[in-house]
Amino acid sequence: MGENAAPDFYYVAMDFGGHGLSSHYSSGVPYYHQTFVSEIRRVVAGGIVGGMFSCIFPEMVNKLILLDSPLLLLESNEVENLLTYKRRTIEHMLQVEASQEPSRVYSLKQLLQRLLKSNSHLNEECGELLLQRGTTKVAAGLVLNRDQRLSWPENSVDLVSRELYAHSIRKLQAHVLFIKAVHGYFDVRRENYSDKESLSFMIHTLKSTLKEQFQFVEIPGNHYVHMSEPQHVATIISSFLQHKHMLTAL
Template sequence: MRTLRQAEARCHTDLFSELKLSVPWGHIAAKAWGSLQGPPVLCLHGWLDNANSFDRLIPLLPQTFYYVAMDFGGHGLSSHHHPGFPYHQQDYVNEVLRVAAALKWKRFSLLGHSFGGTVGSMFSYIFPEMVDKLILLDSSPFFLDAPEMNNLLVYRRRRIEHVLQVEAKQQKPRNVVSPEDMLQSFLKNNFKVGEECGKLLLERGTTKVAEGVMLNRDRRLGLTENHIELVSKNQLEYFCMKMQARVLHIKATEGYVSYGRENQDEIRDSLQFVQRVLKSTLKERYQYVEVTGNHYVHMQEPQRVAGIISDFLESNRVVQAHL
């Protein structure tokens, strides 16, 4: 796999480069900031987001590092996966390895928001020798099967049925709407993002056509729970034992756990169990910090997390909460 194109552009006031990495089903698109000679950091966006998720955060981090924010397959400017199959969490782990191979990285750090943090965690215990540091932005590194057991077969069935439904609709053209209508529709389904950050994500998440704009993302991408891998408590403990990375876990006070879910208490209990296992297993290699903000605090108020992340990247000392 080789880099086919690298063109410089300007994002707000900071220079970045666009990357296009060849894969068997097309390409993986990415953006890069910082020093090419610096320690590498791969940034993984959340479900249905894209690499623009990090546009406001990375310029506030030490530019002595080399940051690459990739678009997962089916998201942003990356190619869609081969037809006929659903997307799965491990598919994205595969993509992380392919990006690392293309960039000739043997060891690097991972910065993941939401679902990106879950993917980064999975990579960290499958390829532990490759990950130096893991930074989780309002993300759970694992999802326990216990609170979701009643839904497990529902998720598996829906994943298969959804692909077939999408294939049946492939003859229909994609919806083309005005930029304003697209933004309002996006905000309706992502009310925590906010208008300004919504526009930023749609810059990379849509394509302009003569009549307006249309979404880039693959129609097979549905609810996150159709694609995550649920683990048992025993698996969780075993996987944690395999992780070699230092882990910084940043939780937003009004993050995704506080969203209006029916099983909110079960989700909170599950996450607290995950945190206890991480702490007891990784010990001083695990650092947990809470910051004021919602699920998209890294975009809306990046200064709240930038100092914490910078300290973690640059030193081995325990970081302090910046509330």
Template sequence: MAISLISKLKLAVPWGHIAARAWGSHQAAPVLCLHGWLDNANSFDRLIPLLPKDFYYVAMDFGGHGLSSHYSPGFPYYHQNFVSEVRRVAAGEQETEPVCLSVGVGGGFSCIFPEMVDKLVLLDSSPLALDTNEIDNLLTCKRRAIEHVLQVEASRKPAQAVSPEEMLQGFLKNNSHVGEACGKHLLQRGTTQSWVSIHSSAWGLVARIHWGFLSLQPEHCFDFVSRELFVHYIKNLQAQVLLIKATEGYYAIRRENDGNREPMMFVSSSLKSVLKERFQYVEVPGNHYIHMNQPQQVAGVISSFLQNKEGTPAPL
């Protein structure tokens, strides 16, 4: 029998609340499920029912995503803010160290708070955002991020309701890997219905993600590091690490560099060199949203990793 959703959670924070969904018994070992760029907790709805029942799965919405509160105006949505939010949620699960099942933020959290993470599953992602052009780009990237946020704020563009189909097509344009069915599922949690005139009186959708955030690119929010810093940071990891790479997934956060697979090879070889037997790399057929589009492709290897005391998944 598949594990079922048991509760909808809210954690109070100074700017409002962090929303989450939970599966399984609260007495079981916790698994924090951390969604990716512009997604929400619904990302894990198709995967978690396929995972072992003897864990407590908590899928949270980062600030400004899903049902979580937006930040105050003028406060940017930076990657490190999300790491801080994971720390708030993880603090409530400290009878045992949680497992992080992550499409992005979990790697940074595991490096900064290594004693708080027992195992880390990276779903088609790197533990840190690697800058492929090294030091020359780092300050330029930070400057552009700040300038972009200020430009978005100055434009004062109001949130607008659009038809469900327009919302879906816009979402799919920015998330080509997600697929129509999974796109609709993410928008269920990522939009609000509003009665407006769209060609004729009808219900429209307003994105719950802050309108200014929607115009950001990953490089405006992620904290990029050089290769030297990458190796230095991962030396802090105490967790067992499983990196699942989708063969047709993303290879670079900067999408224009996505054809260059060498950075991901550097990531995996560095993790193997530093972590040795604590690191496992597995390739699966599919794209970046493999955990939504074809969850059965990754459920087995994740289940084995979770249940194995050594943290090493059984061969596929």
């Protein structure tokens, strides 16, 4: 998508620890979104992590783009399971570290089939793009770069209350663009998520607090629309970066 974006800006695509081409954390060190925020801080001197960074270091962010991702994750019914998640994080981490199994080698076809099976909204072309950064070539095929300790996303999620969410929004100094895919985040990432009221609350709070500093654009597509329709998304982002006027839905 970067090749279609406004040329007068410098774009950085980070691989957090345990992701893509970055190193894995040492044994005994868990993965948390707040840790990823500190990684951005080192680089700066995206998504939920970018939103958290913008609230913690508001003076460092002029414009924030949320690409089919909430600013922060609200606690919902899942808060009842929070301690279970914390326990499972520790147990899963210890289990993975104790196994000491060598990285399994796959063919590109095997990995692509596996990826598409677990992500029904992803097409083959986008799947191949994700695997380019998510794998490393070895003599017998490909190995996955992603740390096994990240296999359960909820283990690293930092849920916040509505009060903390509203307080965090008030700390923002950035202009915020929220691009929401019609069949996006809550459909792809949270297929069993039924409380859409939380998303409405988040958008309403952003609008009422940031006022003209907040822009919301809803576009056709799913969570991977930035990969399947990069020119469309890049046009919206470029307009936001280059101009101060409000955007209209395309």
